Structure formats: structure tokens, C-alpha cells
Amino acid sequence: MASENATALRKQRAGRGGLIALAILASVITIFPFLWMVTSSFKTRATVNDGKLIPTDFTFSNFEYIFSGSDFGRYLLNSFFVSVVITVVALFFHSMCAYALARLRFPGREKIFTMVFATLLITAPVVLIPLFMVVRELGLLNSYGGLIIPAIFNAFGIFLLRQFYLGFPRELEEAAIVDGCNHWRVYWSIVLPMSRPVLSALAIFFFLANWNAFVWPLVVTTDPDLQVIQTALAQFATQTTSNYNYILAGTMIAAIPMIAIFFTFQRQIVDSVKTSGLK
């Protein structure tokens, strides 16, 4: 009996060892390409394809080149500006809309919510062409407005915020209303401060999605001064063909903000992925 238990234990331990090995292997497969990108971006034109992880001629010249020979500083600023404006305005509008849909009583509320919810099913690439037409009619092609305004509106944020506001204690607003606050004051000085955690989680997501956006900026801008980092990078790669030392420096520049955000806000990001999934 005792020896039987020991074998079972040994088996279990071997099983766990196998699982750990599997987890390590999977992690290496996901991390290695990024490691390769980081070290290769410090290699020279001659050594970028040498197949070694550690650069033999360590150089910063690739980064110097993409900022001086190409306009990567401007592209970074464009991406930053566009993503920040979209995030701030979207959170403001979405929280207002979600608050009304969750807490105020008015006729047609459920109908409006259903309509908002239905737009969740319409994915951006499918309406890309008509959206382009609408934006062209509005005269917003090749402008910051064209990059920013259409990207503000998406039902995902409204939906999540509404879920959050549904759980608010009713007494809070009742008391404020009784005290003579109007709905705007209730929203501005009670609801908004209390939603700081959910808003910051959403802010990370919006910033991430817009920083990484590619298709819409590609469609709406042709002006070189309006390129965001992702589209600029793709064009830069087409022009420099096989000069991978430069291309990888560009990918580094485009990826670093996201990697930094990920390592800073990892907990919030993982938690909000969990809740965005189902609840």
C-alpha cells in the first residue's frame, strides 16, 4: 500500500515536471521572437542576419537612422496624440451614455440599449468602405479629425461601463438629487470619480487598440505628415526591403510603449480581459 502510494506520488511528480516543461517551452516560443527583435535592432547591416542572439558589433546607429533619415519622431507623436485624444473623448462620451442607459429612467431605454448593443456585432473591416465614403463626404480625409473621430465610437466601452453602473447603489444618487444636485452634477461629482478604476482599465485598452490600429489610418490618410507609427512602419519596411537592422529598430520603437504599458499595468489588463470576456 505504502509503495503503491509512493509510485502514485512519483508519477504525479513526473507529470507535474512534464507540465512545467511544457509551460516553459510555450513561454520561450512567445518570448524568443521579442528577444530576437531587441538584440537584432542593435546589430549592424552586416551582422543583422548572422544568426547570433548577442550582437557582435553593438550599435545605436539604427535608431539614429530612423529618427534622422526617416521621420519616426513625428510618427510617434501622431500615434500618441491620436490615441490619447480618442481614449479621453471616448471614455467621456461612453461613461455619459452608459450612465444614462444604466441609471436614468426614460421611455425607450431598453430599445436604445439593444440598438447600441447590436452595433457590437458590426466589425470595423466590414464597414470599412462605407465608413470611408462617409468620412470623405464630411471632408475629413487626410486630417487628424478623420483619424480620430470615427475611432471614438464603439459600443464595447458603453456596454462594459453600463454593466459597471448597474451595480451602483441607488441611494447615492437619490441622496444627491434630494440635496438639489441636477443629473449633470450627480454624474460629474459622484459617478465619474467613483468609476475611476473601471475607466482606467478601459483607458489602457483604448490606448492599446488605437496605438496598434493599422487598417483605418492606412485608409484615411495618404499625407506623409499624418502617418501614425504602424502605417509608417509598414511603408518604411517596403522601402527599405531587406535592411532589417533599420526595420527592427522601427518595430522596437512601435512596440516599446505597448511593452512598457503591459509590464506596468499587467494585473489590470489581465483582470479586464477576464471580465470583458463574459460578465
Next chain:
Amino acid sequence: MTSVAAPDRTGKTEAATPAKPVKQGMSRKHREWLAAALFILPDGLGLLLFVGIPMVLSVVLSLFQVSGFGTYEWVGLANYERMFQDPMFWESMRLTGIYVVVLVPVLFCVSLGLGLLMKQKLPGTSFYRTALFLPYMISLAVVGLLWKFMLDEQLGVVNKSLRGLGMEGEPWLGKPELALFTLIAIMVWVMMGYYMIIFLAGLQDIPKEYYDAARIDGAGPWAQFRSITWPLLRPTSFFVLIMSTVAALTGGLDLIFTMTKGGPANGTSLIIYYIYTQAFGFGEYGYASAMGTFLVLIMVLLAGVIFKVTKSGRFDDGQ
């Protein structure tokens, strides 16, 4: 607006006595309606203009021939007829079919496997989770360029390593059939961390007592998985299937752009890429809209099938 606050306060004090007060100016109810309308207005207008109208317009546009900049000509169903006779459309649909049918199940299994692995509380779990989620944070443009660099037939690190191990390198992006599967593999690599977290959340919602009870009854890991995990995970599975199917059908443009541009020999010209090139490469907005509308139809059908198969993500015993 603060000026109307005063009557509200009197309204309250009067309400203490049973008699209903007569409100001055706008009643509280109507003020709530007005506030709601104003709160919803910005997002409502924006969604209408940039989501609702384009959706309708997409169907309308498919009935027009759009030439040059801004001349529209009614052509009825001609765009759809052209679509059904266009061999490139069918070829794109065939490739998209292979892409979806391979990508969605592989992604599902890999993510579920990783989710189960992360649930084992192995030493270093938070490190694995971080590592596995990392690719999802990075733009597909960066991912595409990075993999293109590593998969270069002659100089890439992947083939160099394979040759170092005595195997032969493959033209990962050089052969049409292989290039499609290369894209699928990269897509799995990008998305698996995200769905892993979703599965993990679903797994953690299953009460531990069920497993304890099953273990006492002598159920092995496989029996536990089949009779507890699998059925109770159905809502999560449903969500993952829907999301990944839609993503597979309409996403990945960035990856195709940076890695293959639809090639080689149109081997990676998925329908979404074909639609894009017809619209923005050749200005065939009407024709592209017809294909886009067709794609939406396919998505609705697939969503219906997934609803059926997963019983709308509900458990067997209802709820």
C-alpha cells in the same frame, strides 16, 4: 440648470406629507428624460453616423457602380452577378474557408490547453502567463515584420536553426499553400494568450467542490474533464468560438499587408484582403461592398451554427 434644483428640494419636503406636490416648471420625471437625452446624444449621434449609416450604406453601395470620385450608377444586382462569376472571389473564399476551419479549432484547443495548464498552479505561473500574453499586446504590423525577418528562407533564424539541427529549411512565405499555414500559425501565436486568459477565467468559475466530489467517486483527470470542465465551460467556449470566428473572417489585414501582400501567387489573398484591394486599390467600391455584404451574411450564418452547436452557451440543465 442649478436654478431648477430649488423646487426639487421643496418637492421633497412636501412629499413628506401624503399630498403629491405640483411641480413648478419641468417635473422631475421630465428633467430626467431631458438629462438622459443629452447624456446619450454624443455617443448616439456618433454611433449612428459612423456605424449605423455605414452598415446600411454598405448594402446600398453594393447596388451601385462607383466610378472615379463620386459618380454613382445604379446597377441593381450586377455586382453580385459579377461576384459569383469572379474566379478570384471564389479562390479568396476557398482560402478563407481553409484559414477559418484550421485557425479557429487550433486556436481553441491551444488556448484551452494553456488555460488548463495555467490552472495547475505550477511554480512560475505568473511568469508563463505574462510571457504567453505578450504577443497579444503588440501590433500585427510589428508582429508581421518580425516574423518575416525570422522566417526568411535563406537568412532567417528559423531556417538557420533547422539547418543547424540537420533538417532542411522551408520557404515559409515562398510557397502559396505553406504561406497560408504560416499565417495561421502566427495568428495562433498572437491570439492564444488572450483566449488562454478567457478560458482561465471560465475555469476558475467552476466550483472546486465538483472536482473534489468527482475525485472521491474515483474519477480520473479525463473523466473529470469530460463530465465537469467541458459542460460547465460551455459559455466560455461559445464566446471564444464566436469571437475567434469573426476575428478570423475579418481580421488579419495588417498581417497580410506586412508579410505577404496576398502572395505568393495569391496564396494568402483572403476575402478581406481581396475586398480591400478591390476597393482601395482599384476604386471598385460598389463591387467590394457587394462582397462585404456577402461576408456579413456568411458571418451571421456561422454565428447561427455556433449558437446551435453550443446551445447558445447555456448549460444542459438550463438556467
